[in-house]
Amino acid sequence: MNDRPVTPLLDTVSTPEDLRRLKPADLRQLADELRAEMISAVSVTGGHLGAGLGVVELTVALHYVFDTPRDVLIWDVGHQAYPHKILTGRRDRIRTLRQGGGLSGFTKRSESEYDPFGAAHSSTSISAALGFAVANKLANKDGRAIAVIGDGAMSAGMAYEAMNNAKQAGNRLIVILNDNDMSIAPPVGALSAYLAKIVSSRPFLSMRGFAKRVAQKLPRPIHDFAKRSEEYARGMATGGTLFEELGFYYVGPVDGHNLDHLLPVLENVRDGDHGPILIHVVTNKGKGYAPAEAAADKYHGVQKFDVVSGVQAKAPPGPPSYTGVFADALVAEAKRDDRICAITAAMPSGTGLDKFGKAFPERSFDVGIAEQHAVTFAAGLAAQGYRPFCAIYSTFLQRAYDQVVHDVAIQNLPVRFAIDRAGLVGADGSTHAGSFDVTYLATLPNMVVMAAADEAELVHMVHTAAVHDSGPIALRYPRGNGVGIALPAAPERLEIGKGRIVREGKTVAILSLGTRLGEAQRAADQLDALGLSTTVADLRFAKPLDEAMIQTLLTSHEVAVTIEEGAIGGLGAHVLTLASDLGLIDGGLKLRTMRLPDAFQEHDKPEKQYAEAGLDAESIVATVLAALHRNSKGLEESA
Numbered sequence: 179m180n181d182r183p184v185t186p187l188l189d190t191v192s193t194p195e196d197l198r199r200l201k202p203a204d205l206r207q208l209a210d211e212l213r214a215e216m217i218s219a220v221s222v223t224g225g226h227l228g229a230g231l232g233v234v235e236l237t238v239a240l241h242y243v244f245d246t247p248r249d250v251l252i253w254d255v256g257h258q259a260y261p262h263k264i265l266t267g268r269r270d271r272i273r274t275l276r277q278g279g280g281l282s283g284f285t286k287r288s289e290s291e292y293d294p295f296g297a298a299h300s301s302t303s304i305s306a307a308l309g310f311a312v313a314n315k316l317a318n319k320d321g322r323a324i325a326v327i328g329d330g331a332m333s334a335g336m337a338y339e340a341m342n343n344a345k346q347a348g349n350r351l352i353v354i355l356n357d358n359d360m361s362i363a364p365p366v367g368a369l370s371a372y373l374a375k376i377v378s379s380r381p382f383l384s385m386r387g388f389a390k391r392v393a394q395k396l397p398r399p400i401h402d403f404a405k406r407s408e409e410y411a412r413g414m415a416t417g418g419t420l421f422e423e424l425g426f427y428y429v430g431p432v433d434g435h436n437l438d439h440l441l442p443v444l445e446n447v448r449d450g451d452h453g454p455i456l457i458h459v460v461t462n463k464g465k466g467y468a469p470a471e472a473a474a475d476k477y478h479g480v481q482k483f484d485v486v487s488g489v490q491a492k493a494p495p496g497p498p499s500y501t502g503v504f505a506d507a508l509v510a511e512a513k514r515d516d517r518i519c520a521i522t523a524a525m526p527s528g529t530g531l532d533k534f535g536k537a538f539p540e541r542s543f544d545v546g547i548a549e550q551h552a553v554t555f556a557a558g559l560a561a562q563g564y565r566p567f568c569a570i571y572s573t574f575l576q577r578a579y580d581q582v583v584h585d586v587a588i589q590n591l592p593v594r595f596a597i598d599r600a601g602l603v604g605a606d607g608s609t610h611a612g613s614f615d616v617t618y619l620a621t622l623p624n625m626v627v628m629a630a631a632d633e634a635e636l637v638h639m640v641h642t643a644a645v646h647d648s649g650p651i652a653l654r655y656p657r658g659n660g661v662g663i664a665l666p667a668a669p670e671r672l673e674i675g676k677g678r679i680v681r682e683g684k685t686v687a688i689l690s691l692g693t694r695l696g697e698a699q700r701a702a703d704q705l706d707a708l709g710l711s712t713t714v715a716d717l718r719f720a721k722p723l724d725e726a727m728i729q730t731l732l733t734s735h736e737v738a739v740t741i742e743e744g745a746i747g748g749l750g751a752h753v754l755t756l757a758s759d760l761g762l763i764d765g766g767l768k769l770r771t772m773r774l775p776d777a778f779q780e781h782d783k784p785e786k787q788y789a790e791a792g793l794d795a796e797s798i799v800a801t802v803l804a805a806l807h808r809n810s811k812g813l814e815e816s817a
């Protein structure tokens with residue numbers, strides 16, 4: 179049992195207004211209590227811990243110096259916003275984080291006026307803040323827009339697209355670059371090296387004169403402060419060029435855990451006349467909690483844990499995860515084919531590609547948070563004869579849609595999309611749900627789209643993708659563990675566009691795509707028990723469809739139901755179109771499509787989300803009975 183921390187000062191602060199009534203000298207204690215409260219809360223909920231720990235002082239300082247919510251504070255990704263939630267009227271619910279009905283793990287407009295812009299995907303904050311700043315300018319309103327963006331998020335092109343346009347915002351736009359030298363994994367690429375160079379530049383003294391010169395260009399208050407602070411002067415001398423070239427005043431590096439440094443810098447920036455400004459704040463991910471600081475991932479995302487030891491709750495032993503099965507299968511394929519490469523966009527552990535990277539470092543690429551680049555980079559590799567697997571979460575692949583269409587599909591290049599986190603993902607909620615990939619991929623000419631029904635199928639699909647040289651192919655699989663089925667000794671090459679019958683019946687046909695197959699079989703048991711003998715088909719392919727099998731199933735059963743873990747426009751829509759093309763809907767065909775609702779579902783446990791979505795066995799049975807005008811006992815309803 180984790181005890182609640184003693185937090186006498188934090189107990190007096192419910193909102194930033196309360197915070198702003200404190201003396202500067204009290205803020206250190208407040209930050210310590212805030213950190214303790216956050217650790218305590220996440221120890222019972224699990225969630226994103228390291229990033230929030232790293233911005234405790236920054237959160238306090240920003241709300242202290244700026245007039246939030248009139249000054250809008252936009253946290254990039256939003257995974258570091260737990261301290262912000264505690265200080266902005268949500269402390270009473272902080273132990274409901276990421277639980278069904280509880281607070282979101284990210285910023286969310288519907289949750290608080292202090293969350294002016296929702297997030298969870300990265301690198302949107304500067305564009306959004308620019309929008310707020312320009313809107314204020316157009317409306318002749320006061321109010322600044324402050325974007326806090328991490329060094330990892332700063333690797334995405336969108337951040338630069340926004341900075342490229344920032345000049346029009348004038349003083350109203352403030353970007354805080356929170357540089358903790360970490361993404362989820364250690365950061366990659368030239369930008370990361372560039373930031374590290376700024377932070378570590380030496381020597382101070384020989385640079386001081388130059389620093390003064392640069393500082394003199396700044397408005398008076400900043401200049402004065404620069405003169406007082408040696409570290410600040412060092413930053414002025416050694417860094418900032420890239421950001422200055424993009425039209426920003428660069429201030430930094432600043433120690434993001436030192437309130438005596440942070441507060442005057444922010445006050446000077448608040449009061450200065452400088453145009454768009456970027457403050458380079460250096461922090462430690464996991465700061466102030468020893469187990470987090472010591473962890474390789476700095477406790478980016480954690481299970482519930484014991485506060486004293488930092489030991490996280492272990493998942494009960496179970497089948498291997500889909501991600502793990504995918505990673506092992508891909509390594510096996512890459513041993514057979516040295517053209518196979520693997521690409522991740524800053525998610526090596528999440529996609530399992532860390533394993534591939536260890537086995538084949540030269541064929542493994544972490545491109546940073548850059549999904550668009552990842553896809554077009556893969557297209558280039560494919561055009562040159564390599565066989566890249568782009569392993570990207572379903573939700574993040576959305577960002578690279580034009581690259582999928584324009585760079586891969588139109589050119590019919592053999593890029594393999596390994597789409598992890600397909601379907602509902604639980605605690606991360608609607609921003610991370612993999613709801614749309616079948617819809618957006620299966621509409622594309624040339625594209626093959628597969629969905630694994632279990633982990634053995636996933637192994638076959640990895641192999642099928644590996645040997646599919648004639649064009650692009652995607653395989654999707656969910657977050658979490660497999661069903662416990664034995665993995666095949668040798669993977670099979672699946673025939674493209676062919677499904678399989680897993681159970682034969684006469685009255686009802688369930689056409690399943692993906693891991694709803696288990697629910698389809700449970701439903702079939704219940705329907706059989708009601709005297710409605712049921713066929714279950716695992717279609718395997720959303721594109722191309724197994725047209726012959728579908729035609730047979732639709733015409734030989736009284737009712738057919740499609741089920742999938744995706745939004746409207748997926749399997750069900752394609753089966754309906756086929757039925758229409760074949761003229762089957764003219765003759766009284768009974769066909770029902772079961773899919774995710776046309777709504778963004780809130781976070782909860784995945785099984786509850788699926789029940790709410792009506793995609794469990796009980797809902798399948800109810801759908802079938804309703805279509806056949808039968809009651810819950812399977813008896814015909816009197817007209």
Ligand SMILES: Cc1ncc(C[n+]2csc(CCOP(=O)(O)OP(=O)(O)O)c2C)c(N)n1
Nearest residue numbers: 229298299300328329330331360361362524
């Ligand atoms: C478009 C997109 N790709 C990937 C992710 C997954 N992701 C969430 S946080 C994160 C790392 C962010 O690093 P940084 O911005 O430095 O923040 P830190 O966690 O270090 O505070 C990644 C890759 C995401 N949220 N959005």
Ligand SMILES: CC(=O)[C@@H](O)[C@H](O)COP(=O)(O)O
Nearest residue numbers: 255257298479528599606657
């Ligand atoms: C904030 C973010 O986008 C990631 O940290 C994400 O929450 C990871 O999700 P998984 O736990 O499914 O890898």
Ligand SMILES: [Mg+2]
Nearest residue numbers: 328329330360
């Ligand atoms: Mg970082």
